[in-house]
Amino acid sequence: MTAVNYIQNIPFFSIFLAIFGGIVTPVLGNGKTAQKVNLVIVTVIGILSAVLLVHLWQREESFTFMMGRFPAPWGNELRAGPLEALLALCFCLVMALTLTGGSRFLQKDVLPGKQNLYFTMIYLLLGSMLTLIYTNDIFTAYVFLEINTIAFCAIIMAKGSGESIVATLHYLVICLLGSGLFLIGISLLYSITGHLLMENIQQAILDLVQTGEYAFVFAVVIGMIIIGISVKSAVFPFHFMLVSAHSVATPASSGILSGLVLKSFIFLNIKMFYCVFTIDLIRSLKITNVLFVFGLMGMVVGSISALKERRIKHMLAYSSAAQIGYIYMGLGLGNHEGMVAACFHILAHAITKAMLCICAGGLIEASEGNVGINSLRGAGHRNLVAGIGFTVGGLSMIGIPLTAGFISKLYFATATIYSPQKMVITLLTLAISMILNAMYFIPSAIAIWSPVDKKAKIPKPSRAMQYAIGIFIVLNVVLGIYYAPIIDMIEIGIQLLES
């Protein structure tokens, strides 16, 4: 009998802790208790992930974890490396801060009797995202993709208004399109490879490519899986669901949507690239070029739509679409550096956009519920912390030095050196997109900070929100200054994924 290695049990513990939390919450009394317990559990999972991250980063190793008595091709398996642990840590951190910051909006928007059910959804969403990060089996990925979709639909719906139900349907239809394509893709993949475990599929695919058997089926499979996941992660032509969901959901929910949910799908895509199809194959089939083009289009179109928008939540949603475009552009560069930059941007955007959503909620509250940017005049004076947070978030989105957004743009730009044929267009689009970002963030910042005489009666910003935004700002700046270790973790993580 061997001694139990508790470090290796962390992925399993974190997933089960999240799911158990979700199961127990409906009988746990009212929403406030549920929220407190939620904060504790998410923090515990975050600390566990941090321990795992430090352990794996120092040893530069990754491991697989057998879920049950039977080894991998027969049973299920989890896999953890530094990148996975880093993402898990980031997700827990952002989720805890977003829910804390948005707690007052939550209590106002969600019906009191249904608040604990809302937290059930949050737990199961977290559990599913952690499983999507850690899983090594594509069928498990599909099952938890479904949990993710249903849980998030309920989270949008929680407000209970007619608009939110329309937005939920919109989100559901687009997401099911993505899941359907993904499911057809994996069932076809199973029938030509005979495996569901990522490593075994990869082996079988390499054999298939050598013999040239089932070439057409394989092309269909690769298209369906990649397109399916990309549709779910709101890549350019499918970003409209993001807009309708953002505008009706409570601020915490919209922060979680563009900060975390979309990122877990993007990471699944990265995992598919490295662990299932191999990056060389993806490059030789020109999949990266397709993603690259859609990424660039998303960057420009998203920013232009945001520029035309006068409602702050819609503007943030279009800005998210543009940032997802950045990430897909990084994946589409097809080289190691582009991938590192994309992963860093996942973190940077998660932190920044969640903060912006909470701040926007605070600013709207300080302007008596008006969502138009012109009616937010002077809101920054009425809710100081939210105003500062919004400004810092805007600067980070534009890419001003000392913020997280600058580092990811710097790395995107350097990554183009390794793909010379895409260099000019990438740099040009980056420049255009940054100018557009500035053009829509600066007017809103001016509106927020322009002085207003009359003192309106508005509720005082809650303490929890102030702390949460404060921590978000500090995180953003820290990520913008001490980025070297994070980049190192991502690089090691990607190398381990590749091997």
Add this chain to the structure above:
Amino acid sequence: MINEKKEKSKWQHFVDWVNGEEAIERPKKISLQKINKKKLIILIRKYIWSRRKKTALHLIMCTFACMVFIGILLHTVSTLPYFGGSTNPASNEVVERYIESGVEETGASNIVTAMILEYRAFDTFGESCILFLAVICVVMLLKKDAAEETEEEKAFDQEEENVILKKVANILTPLLFLFGCYVILNGHISPGGGFSGGAIMGAGLILYACVNGQKSVQRFFTYKTFLRINVISLLAYGILKGYSFFAGANHLPDVIPKGTGWDLLSGGLILPLNICVGMIVMCTVYGFYALFTKGDI
């Protein structure tokens, strides 16, 4: 306002835009006074026609996209390996071990059950969570907040007046429950299991509620019981399976006896797991029915 806008200089426009007062693209406003009725009617007709053209275009495009997709999928399916063929890539060591040593390794004679509750139990845990999630979603969406009931909702509380129907249904309900229990308890020996048995029991509950009115079900099956059964079953599933994952992954000794094949008490944890899944499915099926009809459990 409109007259003032016309006199604005470009600089003023820019200042307004920076202040967020003017969007680059304003929604078009039609002032009704300037347009005479004839023109308006023509405009409306034009609008409807343009919409029709647009819808027609969308329809044609949709059909085209679907046709292309169907064509690709049909061609793909025709080139797939023959279903169940011995040289299939899917007939590999994974399936071999499930079939050849499944009974011995898990103690369950039904290898499908062995597969979903022992080999790939994590996926099934996910599936049970989806059921739980779905029913909680419906509760969030449809459960009534107010206590008073409308006429339409009261109709679901009324008893059935047809005596024959009522008697037969009342005889059938216990039988359905019995059959459901049988299917769940024998899930590891014969075809069946928690999912199918739970659905049968749920159907029994629905039949009872249809005939005797939902009030009579509420005597023993309230929202609280519903939540408790769901939570306890899922929690039990999670704890049992969590233990087995933990023990298995860390190579701890197996303390749960597997029993001999074909016995009722065999298959290790599969029997309790099946019961848990069955309870969850029963609650989900009945919960959907109750929430979609009366809006309350």
